[in-house]
Amino acid sequence: MKPNTEHQIFSSYNKKDGFFDEVFNSNGDAKSIYKKLFDLYGYHSVAEYVQLNNKAKASFFNQGITFQVYGEKEAKEKIFPFDLFPRIIDADEWNTIEAGSIQRSRALNLFLWDVYHDKKIIKDKIVPLELLSSSSNYLHQMIGVDPPKGIYNHVSGIDIIKHADGNYYVLEDNIRCPSGVSYVICNRTALKRALFGVFNHYQAHTVTNYAENLMEILESVKPQGVDIPTCVVITPGMYNSAYYEHSYLAKAMGVELVEGRDLFVENDFVYMKTINGPKKVDVIYRRIDDLFIDPLEFNPDSTLGLPGLFSAYRKGNVCLANAPGTGVADDKAIYTYMPEIIKYYLDEEPILSNVKTYHCSRQDELKYVLENVDKLVVKPVDEAGGYGISIGNKLTKNEIEEVKKRILKDPRKYVAQPILSLSVHPTYIEDNNSFEQRHIDLRTFTLLGKDKEFVLKGGLTRVALQEGNLIVNSSQGGGSKDTWVLKK
Amino acid sequence: MSLEYTVTYCTENSYENDVSEAFWQFCIIPENNTTQDLISWDFDNSLKALNEVSINGFGFQVVRIHPKQLFKKITFKASFKLVKKEINPYDFILNHEVSEDYATINNIVFIADHEPFLRKTRFTKLAEKYKSLFLFDSTKLIFDNLLELNSWVFEHLYFKVGVTDVHTSLDEVIEKRHGVCQDFAHLYCAIARENNIPVRYVSGYLHQGNGYFGDSQMHAWVEAFVPNVGWVGFDPTNNILVEHNHLKVAHGKDYHDCPPIKGVVYSKGRNTTKYVVEVQASQQ
Amino acid sequence: MLARVANNLFWMGRYIERSEHIARFMNVNYFSSLDAPNTLSQSRQFVLKSMLFMVGRPVSNDELILNEEQVIYDLGLNSDKSYSILNNIKAIRENANSARDLISTELYEAINKFYHFILNYESDVLVKRGLYDFTVNVTESSSILRNKIRGTLLHDQVYAIIMLGINIERATQIIRIINTKYNDALNAQGSYGNKIAHSSEWSTLLKCAEAYDMMRRLYKKTPASVTTLEFLVLNADCPRSVMNSLNQICSHVQVLDQSKYPVKNSTSFLVGKLRSKFSFMQVEEIEKDIKGFIDQILDDLFKISERMEQEFFNY
Secondary structure, eight states: OOOSOOOGGGTTOOOOTTSOBSSBOTTSOBOHHHHHHHHHHHTSOHHHHHHHHHHHHHHHHHTTOEEEEEOSSSEEEEEOOEEEEEEEEOHHHHHHHHHHHHHHHHHHHHHHHHHTTTOHHHHTTSSOTHHHHTOTTOOGGGTTOOOGGGOSOSEEEEEEEEOTTSOEEEEEEEOSSOOOHHHHHHHHHHHHHHHGGGGGGOOBOOSTTHHHHHHHHHHHTOOTTOSSOOEEEEOSOTTSTTHHHHHHHHHHHTOEEEOGGGEEEETTEEEEEETTEEEEEOEEEEOSOGGGSOTTTSOTTOSSSOTTHHHHHHTTSSEEESOTTGGGGSSHHHHTTHHHHHHHHHOOOOSSEEOOOEETTSHHHHHHHHHTGGGEEEEETTOOTTTTOEEGGGOOHHHHHHHHHHHHHOGGGEEEEEOOOOOEEEEEEGGGTEEEEEEEEEEEEEEEETTEEEEOSSOEEEEEOSTTOOOOOGGGTEEEEEEEEBOO | OEEEEEEEEEEEEEEEEEESEEEEEEOOSOOOBTTEEEEEEEEEETTOOOEEEEEOTTSOEEEEEOOOSOEEEEEEEEEEEEEEEOOOTTOSOOOSOHHHHHHHHTOHHHHHHTHHHHOOOTTSOOOGGGTTSSOOOTTSOHHHHHHHHHHHHHHHSEEOTTSOOTTOOHHHHHHHTEEOHHHHHHHHHHHHHHTTOOEEEEEEEEOGGGOOSOOSSOEEEEEEEETTTEEEEEETTTTEEOOTTEEEEEEESSGGGSOSEEEEEEOOSOEEEEEEEEEEEEEO | OBHHHHHHHHHHHHHHHHHHHHHHHHHHHHHHHTTOSSHHHHOHHHHHHHHHHHTTOOOOOTTOOOOHHHHHHHHHTOTTSTTSHHHHHHHHHHHHHHTTTTSOHHHHHHHHHHHHHHHTOOHHHIIIIIHHHHHHHHHHHHHHHHHHHHHHSOTTHHHHHHHHHHHHHHHHHHHHHHHHHHHHHHHHHHHHOOOGGGOTHHHHHHHHTTOHHHHHHHHOSOOOHHHHHIIIIIOTTSTTSHHHHHHHHHHHHHHHOOOSSOOTTSHHHHHHHHHHHHHTOOHHHHHHTHHHHHHHHHHHHHHHHHHHHHHHSOO
16 A cells, blocks of 8 residues: 655555554554654655765765675775664653663663572572573672672663554663664764754754763762772774774763773773873773673683773772673573563563563473464574574475474574564665665663663664565664654 | 691793783682681792782682783792691581482572582583483482592592693593593582582692692692581592692682683793692691 | 874874875976976986885886886875875774774864775776876865864864874975985986086975975075075974974973973973974085985984884883
């Protein structure tokens, strides 16, 4: 079915039934919240729109917001695909998302404290011990360690989708080093440069206040006895795919962007090497994975980290954000216990729903999964970035058998969920010179500090650019959109 | 009665080419506990790099060294003086009922509290085919089972230096039936954990005056959790309970949690390491 | 500021300045040779060798016949030649990348645009008809960068370090250009009877430093060796002179080292000493032994750079 429009740039927009279209009603009219925007966009001819789109792309390119693709000859730089048609979330819906994100972050923080201290939730048999004892992300070095001000997941990225029923569901929690926040800000900048006029008709919340809030959070978890803390951002280096984000955050917070080799540890204090000699570092926003932060304590082959860092952390002389060992709680197997975890620690009902999940480690559920592989999404519990996911209705008969074999080989490694139909949104497809339906999700960024919580009013809307594709991760060729949270 | 021990630990590292930067972390200082008192210690290196005393991720005292110049060779020399109480290793009261023992170890609170030492690591995981190598007799007290396991490991493996190293898999040790104290300790840990007994791998020094097995390097044994008693030391390399000849440094899930030396060294080419440990005793 | 990042900023400054000088040298020499007053100066081989001399790759074999397109490609866009403008600009960007959090968005964006322009420049176009366009673009883009440095960065340590890099490199490049053109003048003198002191190479030299108009305004005479050296080395009012660069180096180094009495042999000390020497130098001393003077000043500048490394960039 076509939307009711004569606009040229919607010529190949084909509205499929069964998906939740965020912009068009079932009768093909633009929903009231999108009405104005739809008219403003539709007004452009294809040629004009192509020009705007190219300008926006050039804006990313010139700002150096790129990632490297290593080809046969030389490394090529590419920009992350960006779509100019923004996604709008109204104030009421946003309030639910925001409250739900904070609730999850707080519950995860309490869960982390518990599993690294008394393990009450295990002893009360709410969460099986198996989930800790079989997780390589459960760091024994963190047992009994009190992170400054009791905060583990200072930064959480929560991935949320809108299902066909119009409700939001959490897909996963990312509380190791969630990335993407710089794209939220770049997307806004690019959209403002290309189509400033559209902002006159909507009152969207700003997204540029993320860095100042992150800075407040980091300062709030300063070590005992430090008056004005020195904070830094640590990066694996300029060849890391998220280097732009690391440098953006350091610049926006006005702190140094360091690499492991810029730091040293002496008598359990951390210092950075400046042109005026050593300077003590108090809070480290780290964008290096757990196992690489200290070669003397974790992966001995790591050249990214800092020998002795963990001892300094353990002693409380430096704060790491996020704390080491948070990975145990964003395991996909822990995810399925989130409703119980929220109830256990906060005595509240979850504000955001979980997707029903089947554990292949449980006999009865394993049986169901094996019988219904074609109707399920099967995921390994410990892979990030969309790797190893199989989507049942896309598989051939042989592939289904393959998946079953893989599950049976190590059932504990897999969980399965019903195939969700992610909502769809008009996305400009260059090859067809028209907007088309594409699936989207939303990553929210939640900050947790001492007596402070913050959710960025916007978040990253990710788009699966291939038609019908449900995997939106940028490492799998996904794009993104500016996301407007409207003021009340 | 007490015994005074003097331990010396020397190691020499040589590199084919200049080392531009190096960090070492030594976990070799005997701990203070109810049976041993560290009186004094001393640690020197040939480059006069400073000692940084710190605590590692598992709570044990370590010394970190970070030389500030280029070098090709460095020697370290440590010496420790400690007083050890002469103890009767059997001085404890066991449960009367066998069932109490098993009720304890099957309680979720107990399991959760001892999770790290029940975990099967890469070096303490029995392959499926070896799971029935040694089975606990559930009609006997856990302590008695552990004692039998001690003898079993002692008899199953043949002590031989140089045939295994710290990366040798447990499967290979079981198949070839030989190894050094680390391998004895790993096998003990694997079987005890398979039977749901928390057990710690222990790194320390052994006074060999009594003709015990060990070598001129550090020794390894285990501590298993005996219900109603607590952690009890077993030395499967010598088929004895741990007593005053065992000077404990640290413990972990396996060797890799508490190796005597960890290093990050930036240099190209080959390197060689020599090291020697001496333990001397005198009665007080 | 991190020592490693300071080092990156310093070299970013040096490479910005270096690419500009190489580009201008190519441009001025190539185009002024087209109608040079004597046959040797007009010879294409002579000009190409001069260019290679300038980037530190002198051709000692007189018999060797260079391929013009190859030399222009090597200097402009050959990524295998460390001295090429392309590699210089890559180095600017690489250094800027690791200091990205410290430099302004505007400066970074300008560097990035510059980089993409050069990267996408067709080598065929460069060697066949683009030499003028290419070199002018490089010099103009460098000006934009210098402007962004002055106008969009806080004038603090970050700025001081970049400016130190720019000025040390400028002094070095001016000396290198003097050296090259002196060498050219030596080689050209026999061919048309003119004395080295009145060689046309001195005018070219001034143009290479964008100082020809300034010089004419001040001296109102055709440039000769003495006046040219005096102007390009000792005249503090000439923004391209060694003296001017030394004055700037002095004031920027004071931002980093604020001690009233600099420690013996510190950067600040060495810079001050060198500047004092130049303040009271007479052009006749230079002219007596141009070669010796050039070696000495290059060595002094190298020592300052080396000392800076130990003092500020040690990480």
